Amino acid sequence: MNAYEPIRFSPPSRSSSGRTTEGRFGNAPRRKYVLYLPLAPKYARSPLLVLLHGCQQTAETFAAGTRMNQAAEDAGVAVLYPQQSLSANALRCWNWFSRPELDPRGDAAEIAALTRQVIQENSIDATRVYVAGMSAGGAMAVALARTYPDLYAAMGVHSGVPAGLAHDVASAMRLMSSGPVRKKKAAASCGDEPSAVVASIVFHGDEDEVVHPSNGEAIHASATGTSISRPERRSRTATTRPSAGQRGFTRSVDFGLGGKTRRELWIVHGGGHAWAGGNEQQQHTDASGPDASREMLRFFLQHRLLTTSC
Numbered sequence: 001m002n003a004y005e006p007i008r009f010s011p012p013s014r015s016s017s018g019r020t021t022e023g024r025f026g027n028a029p030r031r032k033y034v035l036y037l038p039l040a041p042k043y044a045r046s047p048l049l050v051l052l053h054g055c056q057q058t059a060e061t062f063a064a065g066t067r068m069n070q071a072a073e074d075a076g077v078a079v080l081y082p083q084q085s086l087s088a089n090a091l092r093c094w095n096w097f098s099r100p101e102l103d104p105r106g107d108a109a110e111i112a113a114l115t116r117q118v119i120q121e122n123s124i125d126a127t128r129v130y131v132a133g134m135s136a137g138g139a140m141a142v143a144l145a146r147t148y149p150d151l152y153a154a155m156g157v158h159s160g161v162p163a164g165l166a167h168d169v170a171s172a173m174r175l176m177s178s179g180p181v182r183k184k185k186a187a188a189s190c191g192d193e194p195s196a197v198v199a200s201i202v203f204h205g206d207e208d209e210v211v212h213p214s215n216g217e218a219i220h221a222s223a224t225g226t227s228i229s230r231p232e233r234r235s236r237t238a239t240t241r242p243s244a245g246q247r248g249f250t251r252s253v254d255f256g257l258g259g260k261t262r263r264e265l266w267i268v269h270g271g272g273h274a275w276a277g278g279n280e281q282q283q284h285t286d287a288s289g290p291d292a293s294r295e296m297l298r299f300f301l302q303h304r305l306l307t308t309s310c
Contacts, residue, residue: 018038018069019036020069021037034081035078035079038073046077047125049080049131050141054137054159055136056092059083063079067291077300077301093136094107094137097167108147112144115152128300128303130156133160134159134275135211136160139160142160152305153300162222180215204267205289245288247268247271249289271289277291
């Protein structure tokens with residue numbers, strides 16, 4: 001692989017200044033959501049990121065921990081934070097291991113319905129809707145992208161697991177602790193047949209003791225399909241060494257048509273189960289990592305939903 005210079009970013013703004021609203025969604029139980037709308041939109045219709053928290057987190061703590069509102073304000077992106085109900089899961093984890101395509105009232109279906117509601121009720125570009133999350137939220141993001149490829153144009157996963165490899169709490173715990181046994185089974189698909197896949201950016205710490213790092217590699221490896229034209233596809237990997245209190249990382253990139261990055265894998269060296277570049281005053285964050293929030297937005301804004309995959 002050929003090394004290349006890592007991309008550079010403008011320094012983040014001091015604070016977000018957009019409009020935040022709250023609401024409820026779903027049925028039995030009702031769940032809370034928080035919607036962040038940028039103060040100064042950069043587009044006639046704003047792109048939308050659906051961002052899913054991990055276990056024992058709330059919409060507010062996850063927004064603060066990821067610093068996503070600040071990054072989204074600078075990028076002109078709206079952010080939707082669905083929040084799991086304690087009555088649906090005692091640890092406020094998303095139930096990502098259920099079969100979303102078979103459960104019309106499950107977490108995935110409720111989040112997809114909320115996404116469509118927010119698109120309809122706000123000035124949102126329906127072709128630029130993305131989904132991302134951390135840990136259980138990252139796993140749910142994979143499930144949503146796989147189940148609703150006509151809704152989400154790209155996905156981001158931080159410290160998550162592949163879809164379709166667990167069916168209950170016991171198998172979910174095994175997957176988290178040991179990683180996937182058969183990585184090929186993680187292939188993104190519509191139903192059981194391989195098809196075009198949602199573009200993906202994946203972050204994982206190589207010292208994550210909660211979710212085995214091989215899960216991140218499996219998610220990245222699964223992101224292949226007919227949407228990536230093989231004659232046009234190129235891959236590059238580059239490693240950035242640690243410096244001045246910043247962790248090093250290895251970034252692997254696949255390029256698709258027109259030079260767009262189609263999938264990215266960021267392995268954060270020395271990183272644990274924590275959002276890279278996050279606010280260290282919040283749980284499960286690592287301020288010394290690369291800025292996952294801004295990198296995800298940079299990646300997402302390259303992608304637009306043009307055709308229905310399934």
